[in-house]
Amino acid sequence: MAISLDKAFGIHPESMALRIKRSEVLSSNIANADTPGYKAKDFDFQAALSGAKKQYSTSMARTNDRHIGASSSIDNSLQFRTPLQADTGDGNTVELQQERMEFLKNQLGYNASVQFLTGRIKGIKNALKGGQG
Numbered sequence: 164m165a166i167s168l169d170k171a172f173g174i175h176p177e178s179m180a181l182r183i184k185r186s187e188v189l190s191s192n193i194a195n196a197d198t199p200g201y202k203a204k205d206f207d208f209q210a211a212l213s214g215a216k217k218q219y220s221t222s223m224a225r226t227n228d229r230h231i232g233a234s235s236s237i238d239n240s241l242q243f244r245t246p247l248q249a250d251t252g253d254g255n256t257v258e259l260q261q262e263r264m265e266f267l268k269n270q271l272g273y274n275a276s277v278q279f280l281t282g283r284i285k286g287i288k289n290a291l292k293g294g295q296g
Contacts, residue, residue, distance in 0.1 A: 171283050175276045177215040181208060182273040188241065189266040192257050199253040203244040203262065208269070211240060 188204055195201040246256040 171287060172280060174212070174215060175280050178212055179273060179276045179280075181211050181215065182269055182276070185269050186266065186273070189262055189269060192244075192262045193259065193266065196255070196257040196259050196262070199255055201255050201257060203246070203257045204241045205244050205265070206240045206242065208272075 185206065185208055188206065192201075192203045192205075244256060244261075246258055247261065248258060250256075
């Protein structure tokens, strides 16, 4: 009996990839907190994950190298964040506390996916060993 890793891992690998990309975007915002004119960016994680779920459920195998693979681009969905506070005069829209909070929430979600996948991998290893453990 073959083990389907796609079924075993579910959407978690796609979720982790999205969270890594979001960490990069949020890190860029934090790094540019003092850059005049910098506009904070982000993307809707839930919408991106929903797109990944849709792609996951309707994925098709490529039978030829010349076939076009289905993929989604986060870069096209990046949006400028609307600041909660008034402009300080330099045009920078980064609100450091908000960015740090979003970064932390994103990291917690990433860690949850890692723990889920670790548990699944341990379960698969036990199944392959015959339940010995």
